[in-house]
Amino acid sequence: MCGIVAAIAETNIVPTLIEGLNKLEYRGYDSAGIAIVNQDGVERYRALGRVSELEKKTQDLKATAGIAHTRWATHGVPSKRNAHPHVSGGVAVVHNGIIENYESLREELIAQGYVFESETDTETIAHLIELILKTESSLFEAVRQTTQKLVGAYAIAVIEESHPELIVVAREGSPLLLGVSESGIYAASDASALLQVTQQLIYLENGDIAQLKNNQFCITDQAGTPVAREIVVSQLSADAVDLGNYQHYMQKEIFEQPDALANTIEIVASSDQIHTQLFGAQAPQIFKEIDRILILACGTSNYAGQVAKYWLESIAKVPTSVEVASEYRYRTTVPNPRQLVVAISQSGETADTLAALRFAKSLGQEKTFAICNVPESAIVRECELRFITRAGPEIGVASTKAFTTQLAALFMLTLAVAKQRGVLFPAEEGQYLHELRHLPAAVIEVLKLENSIKVWAEKFSSKQDAIFLGRGRHYPIALEGALKLKEISYIHAEAYPAGELKHGPLALIDSEMPVVAIAPNDELLEKLKSNLQEVKARGGELFVFADQGSHITQSDEIHILYLPEHYGELSPILHTVALQLFAYHCALMKGNDVDKPRNLAKSVTVE
Numbered sequence: 001m002c003g004i005v006a007a008i009a010e011t012n013i014v015p016t017l018i019e020g021l022n023k024l025e026y027r028g029y030d031s032a033g034i035a036i037v038n039q040d041g042v043e044r045y046r047a048l049g050r051v052s053e054l055e056k057k058t059q060d061l062k063a064t065a066g067i068a069h070t071r072w073a074t075h076g077v078p079s080k081r082n083a084h085p086h087v088s089g090g091v092a093v094v095h096n097g098i099i100e101n102y103e104s105l106r107e108e109l110i111a112q113g114y115v116f117e118s119e120t121d122t123e124t125i126a127h128l129i130e131l132i133l134k135t136e137s138s139l140f141e142a143v144r145q146t147t148q149k150l151v152g153a154y155a156i157a158v159i160e161e162s163h164p165e166l167i168v169v170a171r172e173g174s175p176l177l178l179g180v181s182e183s184g185i186y187a188a189s190d191a192s193a194l195l196q197v198t199q200q201l202i203y204l205e206n207g208d209i210a211q212l213k214n215n216q217f218c219i220t221d222q223a224g225t226p227v228a229r230e231i232v233v234s235q236l237s238a239d240a241v242d243l244g245n246y247q248h249y250m251q252k253e254i255f256e257q258p259d260a261l262a263n264t265i266e267i268v269a270s271s272d273q274i275h276t277q278l279f280g281a282q283a284p285q286i287f288k289e290i291d292r293i294l295i296l297a298c299g300t301s302n303y304a305g306q307v308a309k310y311w312l313e314s315i316a317k318v319p320t321s322v323e324v325a326s327e328y329r330y331r332t333t334v335p336n337p338r339q340l341v342v343a344i345s346q347s348g349e350t351a352d353t354l355a356a357l358r359f360a361k362s363l364g365q366e367k368t369f370a371i372c373n374v375p376e377s378a379i380v381r382e383c384e385l386r387f388i389t390r391a392g393p394e395i396g397v398a399s400t401k402a403f404t405t406q407l408a409a410l411f412m413l414t415l416a417v418a419k420q421r422g423v424l425f426p427a428e429e430g431q432y433l434h435e436l437r438h439l440p441a442a443v444i445e446v447l448k449l450e451n452s453i454k455v456w457a458e459k460f461s462s463k464q465d466a467i468f469l470g471r472g473r474h475y476p477i478a479l480e481g482a483l484k485l486k487e488i489s490y491i492h493a494e495a496y497p498a499g500e501l502k503h504g505p506l507a508l509i510d511s512e513m514p515v516v517a518i519a520p521n522d523e524l525l526e527k528l529k530s531n532l533q534e535v536k537a538r539g540g541e542l543f544v545f546a547d548q549g550s551h552i553t554q555s556d557e558i559h560i561l562y563l564p565e566h567y568g569e570l571s572p573i574l575h576t577v578a579l580q581l582f583a584y585h586c587a588l589m590k591g592n593d594v595d596k597p598r599n600l601a602k603s604v605t606v607e
């Protein structure tokens with residue numbers, strides 16, 4: 001997704017802008033650009049492809065004020081012409097988000113004589129500011145008036161040649177924050193871009209416009225009235241995102257899972273009891289009052305919710321529904337004020353999840369709970385209760401440690417709700433917490449299977465399509481395994497509950513259609529074995545992730561990998577780790593850019 005960095009300081013800001021863009025690379029992008037302003041005017045540099053290309057072009061550039069951007073194409077193809085910053089006269093603009101009324105604005109501007117160089121919605125913003133500046137001397141005022149004409153979501157940063165000492169930024173819908181230090185003032189769409197210079201951050205609110213000048217900033221609302229915004233000291237550390245000895249962030253993040261899980265469950269590390277207050281002071285009361293749970297999330301986070309539905313209904317006995325956020329936000333539903341609305345998001349900024357959460361609240365469902373990996377994110381700020389997973393920054397576009405820590409958090413939530421509702425016996429509570437504490441060690445054992453998984457990936461990577469099968473709480477893990485494989489290896493993969501096979505997908509099975517099956521030694525194993533036989537009988541090749549005690553007969557068509565132990569309720573987490581390694585090695589065999597898969601963005605902050 002697009003990223004913004006802006007800086008105004010006493011010393012050269014170009015290295016800060018480039019480093020900021022490097023830190024934003026993980027969000028996914030297709031081009032990058034910088035514009036600086038000094039006494040000679042505005043200079044712009046753009047490159048298609050990597051930030052490193054832009055860095056080569058700006059090696060000798062020096063300036064004390066500038067804006068920079070990584071673009072992820074929405075309006076117009078990835079190209080240098082469409083890369084930001086966009087300029088009009090002496091104005092340069094970078095923009096995240098989507099301007100919904102850009103076509104009518106564009107027509108108006110063309111009628112006024114403006115010529116468009118790009119296909120982007122952003123260029124309309126540059127021309128609008130330039131137009132207003134013909135009669136208005138203040139850049140801040142020109143930006144403020146421009147924002148009043150924009151419909152949609154945006155975060156923008158603007159410089160202008162007759163104001164070399166000034167940057168103006170504004171936001172509505174898309175995230176934007178300021179960074180404050182003794183030597184400069186900064187802005188970015190994501191805290192990770194600013195941690196190199198400061199940990200003192202100010203999260204701008206919708207409608208905010210800020211002027212950055214002379215090491216000072218002033219924030220107003222859209223009417224131009226000054227507003228106060230709190231400075232928060234970020235808990236994130238700048239070096240938490242270095243690659244270290246790993247080849248890819250995804251690989252690093254897969255192998256960080258034992259630590260990420262240990263950190264996330266630390267809160268129950270030395271206790272045989274789950275304390276409901278760990279989800280917030282109001283949690284005991286709220287968990288007692290609720291009669292349903294509604295989970296809202298997208299992609300991998302949605303699959304975490306789907307696993308949790310099995311736990312919440314079987315252990316906590318609470319009816320639970322899981323909705324894809326982009327569907328829920330536009331659906332007519334039956335609101336229930338006694339329903340706990342749980343928003344799950346790694347980034348906490350996913351536009352659809354945030355909108356679905358707001359929509360749920362607008363229907364009078366005020367009991368809200370966030371499970372998120374970014375403490376300062378919008379979703380966390382807008383929920384009454386929260387649990388912050390402690391996965392650390394996740395850079396690879398394909399979510400790994402964020403997902404397994406979400407599962408750990410959801411399991412703890414299940415236990416807390418069950419306890420508060422009086423359906424969890426002390427012995428069970430102790431046993432579940434014991435299993436939870438064993439999780440990091442159990443994951444370490446699964447990671448040791450990497451070499452065997454690599455051998456499978458060698459066989460598998462030439463395939464065009466695949467079917468994933470799972471049953472019960474492992475069905476969402478089949479969905480996640482298929483998503484991971486398609487995201488990074490580009491192999492077409494679909495997942496089904498194994499019992500659904502004979503209701504249609506079986507027609508696809510032949511020697512060219514491999515089937516990946518998740519076969520833990522649980523109550524559904526015998527049913528699943530029958531499904532595997534159905535595949536074998538049609539000439540399909542099976543890759544089965546089993547576990548101790550699964551006892552499946554190996555043959556030329558059935559390859560089996562045994563996970564070191566059967567892990568009961570938490571087994572989905574162990575199987576996930578094996579499937580992550582499988583997708584990673586398939587993608588590696590194909591020579592794909594594992595951390596930045598084509599067309600995808602890390603943080604989907606547009607609809």
Ligand code: AGP
Nearest residue numbers: 299300301345346347350398399
């Ligand atoms: C996961 O591998 C994906 N990249 C994607 O499905 C992701 O989980 C989804 O976009 C939701 O993101 P969030 O958790 O940050 O809200």
